[in-house]
Amino acid sequence: MSVVVPAARPVLELTDVRVTFGSGRSATPVLRGVDASIHAGKTLGIVGESGSGKSTMAKAIVGLVKPNAGTIAFQGRDVTAMSGAERRRMRRDVQMVPQDPYSSLNPRRTIGQTLAEAIDPLRANPKEHAQKISYWLSTIRLDPDVAERYPHEFSGGQRQRIAIARALAVQPKLIIADEITSALDLSVQAEILNLIGRLRKELDLTMAFISHDLDVVHHVSDEILVLFHGEVVERGDVDAVYGNPRHPYTRRLIDSVPGGPGFDIGERRLAEV
Template identity: 80%
Template structure:
């Protein structure tokens, strides 16, 4: 593939992806021919109830789940054909923001140490990366002096913002946000959604935003993909899918949203602190 073709390729392309757990009579096909594309600077919202295959897809993209069939392409490169060394390098290009930031932050490392390691895993001295650490903390609206503190000293919402900063500090081509607001109360959810919306614009992020909450996905995405029992039942422009759903399952998800289409996310928003 030429460099021109690579630069023009979508950041992420999933082609007829299948993931099966177990074997023989115990085999369970969790993803069934899933296909999706994320263009540079766009956000694809992936929505579905628990068990729909959302997190399985996310883990397959970052190489944590084996692929049974189909392929995953990142920046024009077929992940399934990469060597182990290429996969390790690719993992810096695709960063996942976890649902539970506390368990993903090392309690023995300061926030500065955590961010320094993301910036440069080889030379992860916070002093050497002081300016970059301050920049990423300011980006998530935290003061530079919090770099000396430990994860347990922060609230759940602050820890989630730190997890976002850590993912961004790596300099990835693609961010996967996996249910990042589900463990937070409504006012803190609003802070995180406001932050994501701002960063999408300021940093021109390319993102897969995963949630069971269609209203949340609606407000942070350019396109929506609806998963049901491991299959894509609907995909398209965010306003078209949310305003004019074609599949009964999508309608069910919309009907579960307080107020349905037009529900004002301002009702759950709070000022970002």
Template identity: 60%
Template sequence: MTTPPYKLAVEDLTVVFGHGKRARTVLHGVSLGVRAGQTLGLVGESGSGKSTIATAIVGVHPVRAGRVTLDGEDLTGLRGGRLAAVRRRVQLVSQDPYASLNPRMTVGQAIAEAVDPVRADASKHASAVKRWLETVALDGSAAQRYPHEFSGGQRQRIAVARALAVEPEVIIADEITSALDASVQAEVLNLLEELRRSLSLTMLFISHDLAVVRHVSDEVAVLRQGEVVEHGPVRDVYRTLQHPYTRRLLASVPTFEEKEQPA
């Protein structure tokens, strides 16, 4: 998968869990990519391997075969400081913001740690902390409080602020709205779209919800049992529905308005 050029791509990616007789292949030669400044929606049922792709990209799960590239550079072979530097360019926001935030740290400390992992001083980085909180529509005073003092939607905004504080080029949003009610979900989705445009971010948006994916994405990839069965511009995929699995997924969700496209 070399053309067209992608900001972030996985090529023939295979991930295996376990060893010996207990080994289970979770991803079977997956290839997909997202162009700079765009959002790729990755959709599939629970257990299809969506989150495994996310964790493989950031190096949590080892890759059995294939590669992950950022601006054409193979990340799977990097080590040490070079790998750490590249990983800061790609930030993962997970489904459970409470689990990703240290409950013993104030929000300010958590964001300061992202700004400067060596000297995570909330007072030293107070202006940066305030700026990132305000970027996600939270008051700067939130820096003095702890994660448990916020609602689920607010915690998700904090997790986004923490990811942004690293000043990444790519955000991977893994089911980040699935636990939110409809009104809060819409607020977070609108925020992500605004941030993508204002900060020139590239985004991999992972969800089981086809309606959400269609609303926020420029392109979409459909994953079934560890294999990509559709990949292309969102309009093309949703209009042609080549694979019966995609048709079944689409039939299971309510009708929704198509995402507006630039003229």
């Protein structure tokens, strides 16, 4: 007699999520019935051009935007029904790595202070958490001695690494990476993508990776969700979607990649982390 093992519940599940900005004649639908899910240890790539609803989807997940309809369940709990205090507590479990590496770090805090605050908001003392700070800096391939330095002393790529370390230091259940390579040049993009690839394996990360660049998403994701004017037009296994796109919009995104289908991101990978 075979035993049926129930499928694991997704860490994150969106069901028919709709977001509209404004009301009446000025109402603008931004998300139109979005369904999505992310299981533990997996990365969902969310791709679409500017205005497709990607960032609104990310903000809805962390509770910064309230859907007009639908549900967002994080670890089985409906985010849209949480109180403000519950949502604030949830945000430690759902960490965002922002797009802009230059404005995401407090210029008045050392890197050690920034990481200490992430590790323990109540006792953000770098000396007390020196071992953990060193660990996370080493994990992103920065010398632990940089903990004494300030953000302005780092390049954009280094700042983005630090932003990633800050998110990881909280030990979240879900990371949302929102266009984290778009402000970087190609060689630095390569370093960050290689870093993400390594961390996914070493730390078994659960992630939503948001980008307008389908080729980038292809190389860091397990599954892809394609947004077009707020609607999911295609989703599935990353290689299946990239290798055999069914929707014209997805094909257009692939055709816009330098070299077309099969373009090797190795051209970006000019330096290994």
